[in-house]
Amino acid sequence: MASVIALNGLSVTLGGRKILQNLSVQLTGKTIGLLGPNGAGKSTLINTLLGFYAPASGSAQIFGMDVRAEMRRVRALIGYMPENDSFIADMSAVTYVRMMGELSGLPADTALERAHECLFYVGLGEARYRKLGTYSLGMKQLAKLAQAIVHGPRLVILDEPTNGLDPPARRRMLRMIKEMKEQGEMHIVLCSHLLRDVEDTCEEVVILKNGAIVHHANLEEERRLNRRFVEMETVGDEEGFAAALEALGAECAQVARGRWKMVLPPDFSMRELYRAAAERDLELRRIHYRKDTLEDIFLKAMERNA
Amino acid sequence: MAVYKRSYRSYQGELTNPRFRFLILPKYAYERVFAPKYMVALLVAAMFFPIGCAAYIYLLNNLSVLTSLGLPIPSFLKVDATFFRFFLNFQGSFAFILTTLIGPSLVAPDLANNALPAYFSRPFSRAEYVVGKMSVLVLLLSGITWFPGLLLFGLQWSQAGWDWTSANWYIARALLFGGLAWVLLLSLVALALSAWVKWRTVAGGLILGVFGIGAGLATMINNILQTDWGSMLDLSRIMNTIWSSQFEIENSTGLEPFEAWMAFFAICTVCLLMLERKIRPKEIVK
Numbered sequence: 001m002a003s004v005i006a007l008n009g010l011s012v013t014l015g016g017r018k019i020l021q022n023l024s025v026q027l028t029g030k031t032i033g034l035l036g037p038n039g040a041g042k043s044t045l046i047n048t049l050l051g052f053y054a055p056a057s058g059s060a061q062i063f064g065m066d067v068r069a070e071m072r073r074v075r076a077l078i079g080y081m082p083e084n085d086s087f088i089a090d091m092s093a094v095t096y097v098r099m100m101g102e103l104s105g106l107p108a109d110t111a112l113e114r115a116h117e118c119l120f121y122v123g124l125g126e127a128r129y130r131k132l133g134t135y136s137l138g139m140k141q142l143a144k145l146a147q148a149i150v151h152g153p154r155l156v157i158l159d160e161p162t163n164g165l166d167p168p169a170r171r172r173m174l175r176m177i178k179e180m181k182e183q184g185e186m187h188i189v190l191c192s193h194l195l196r197d198v199e200d201t202c203e204e205v206v207i208l209k210n211g212a213i214v215h216h217a218n219l220e221e222e223r224r225l226n227r228r229f230v231e232m233e234t235v236g237d238e239e240g241f242a243a244a245l246e247a248l249g250a251e252c253a254q255v256a257r258g259r260w261k262m263v264l265p266p267d268f269s270m271r272e273l274y275r276a277a278a279e280r281d282l283e284l285r286r287i288h289y290r291k292d293t294l295e296d297i298f299l300k301a302m303e304r305n306a
Numbered sequence: 307m308a309v310y311k312r313s314y315r316s317y318q319g320e321l322t323n324p325r326f327r328f329l330i331l332p333k334y335a336y337e338r339v340f341a342p343k344y345m346v347a348l349l350v351a352a353m354f355f356p357i358g359c360a361a362y363i364y365l366l367n368n369l370s371v372l373t374s375l376g377l378p379i380p381s382f383l384k385v386d387a388t389f390f391r392f393f394l395n396f397q398g399s400f401a402f403i404l405t406t407l408i409g410p411s412l413v414a415p416d417l418a419n420n421a422l423p424a425y426f427s428r429p430f431s432r433a434e435y436v437v438g439k440m441s442v443l444v445l446l447l448s449g450i451t452w453f454p455g456l457l458l459f460g461l462q463w464s465q466a467g468w469d470w471t472s473a474n475w476y477i478a479r480a481l482l483f484g485g486l487a488w489v490l491l492l493s494l495v496a497l498a499l500s501a502w503v504k505w506r507t508v509a510g511g512l513i514l515g516v517f518g519i520g521a522g523l524a525t526m527i528n529n530i531l532q533t534d535w536g537s538m539l540d541l542s543r544i545m546n547t548i549w550s551s552q553f554e555i556e557n558s559t560g561l562e563p564f565e566a567w568m569a570f571f572a573i574c575t576v577c578l579l580m581l582e583r584k585i586r587p588k589e590i591v592k
Binding site: 047050052073075076078079080082084085086088089090091095099100103104105106107110114121144149151152154176179183185186 | 314315316317318319320321322324327330334337338415416419420421422423424425426427428429430431586587588
């Protein structure tokens with residue numbers, strides 16, 4: 001599969017400090033999550049991809065084009081939603097989005113048409129003639145999304161898109177991101193510190209820490225390959241139950257009387273577990289399946305590189 | 307697509323020529339600049355003097371009209387380099403007033419609202435941004451300085467004939483280069499100062515101040531050090547020297563033309579360096 005973003009030994013130094021160190025990764029997913037604690041280098045990586053910062057060494061490519069050597073072509077394919085406010089306060093939303101469309105190369109009439117469409121799409125249709133300075137924080141986020149997609153980019157970089165949104169607005173934003181992913185050929189890079197947002201929308205994730213990649217995973221595959229963790233509560237004679245399960249390939253630990261934690265092998269059939277319990281006349285009160293969440297993956301990555 | 311569908315669609319159509327994309331900035335800037343009515347009134351007022359000059363040129367070349375009106379014809383009335391030099395001086399002052407009002411509203415709001423990442427994440431460079439913002443002032447100020455000056459020259463040419471034109475051809479050159487130099491200087495100073503302070507009101511005051519402070523500083527240096535080199539800090543004196551040399555009129559500014567040109571280019575370079583430093587998508591904090 002052709003890579004959307006390719007980093008080859010990318011290092012970035014700002015103000016004499018090394019912010020990104022030797023990043024190498026090929027990202028191919030339709031939605032890519034960029035995770036990391038504060039100061040991990042997420043924003044620096046985004047700014048480097050946009051050509052704002054020059055790499056100290058190595059290179060970054062988007063759709064096979066070098067972000068420095070072919071900056072203009074790369075930027076024509078990108079839509080960027082910045083984390084902070086980034087607009088002209090005394091301009092109406094429709095004028096602002098239209099101007100940004102025109103700067104991306106859309107003819108004036110097409111830019112106006114698409115500005116209206118995008119503002120309706122993000123839910124600012126009724127407020128599109130209001131000055132941006134009068135918008136609430138949530139509305140500003142939506143206006144930033146509208147300007148990022150007005151020219152129909154192939155890759156949209158969203159920097160903390162759910163910042164400052166109330167729960168319904170957040171759900172709406174995530175729904176729109178999913179819709180954009182499903183419609184057309186758009187790829188999305190979602191930079192967020194909210195694991196739930198990334199988990200809900202992304203299929204590939206890169207975790208940064210101290211300017212280095214500490215984990216890169218395809219979430220879909222990771223979920224598929226996950227070993228299954230089971231927590232179980234039983235009542236009755238437990239003798240021999242653990243041994244029977246271990247004979248079937250499960251790792252088994254008794255936490256307290258009647259309380260078990262097990263790791264089941266991928267091809268384990270639950271019928272075997274029920275049969276083992278039935279043979280011992282053991283009553284199963286509760287079985288709780290637990291898969292690795294993104295939070296687990298994130299925390300493990302952080303611990304590994306502590 | 308009907309807006310009720312509210313679904314996203316990508317764009318596959320034609321794109322505009324990237325060479326002329328910088329002109330998008332003046333298009334939107336003029337819309338905002340002329341939103342207040344007083345700005346339109348000021349621009350209209352800037353046209354009164356050129357219209358008066360046109361009438362003057364016409365009447366002077368058609369003395370029969372004056373005599374038929376019973377008006378005396380003073381001998382000092384003539385259309386020459388001094389006339390056009392005065393025209394450029396008068397219109398140049400108007401250009402300065404417009405610059406102090408318009409200049410700060412071009413770059414300062416973009417910087418204050420952190421809009422630069424949104425501009426530069428598109429196929430649009432920093433140079434195009436500066437040229438686009440400068441063209442707002444350059445086009446407007448040209449429209450009230452050298453361009454009407456050249457039209458007046460053309461009118462005089464049509465009225466006085468080829469003999470006058472061939473003897474005074476340098477006036478057209480002086481109007482063009484002298485006017486362009488003033489427009490360029492004003493535009494660069496306005497953009498650089500408003501990029502530096504990011505605050506519209508302060509930037510306006512600073513543009514006014516640079517001319518005032520420069521003149522004061524120049525006089526101080528000249529008096530203390532008993533020299534004329536201090537005049538190189540006085541923007542008005544620099545431009546007066548350039549204009550006088552262009553119009554081949556003796557000047558009493560204390561500066562030689564080449565010194566004035568050196569100072570002019572030095573100021574332009576400093577302004578460009580200030581813009582280079584400030585017009586960036588992200589500021590790097592060391």
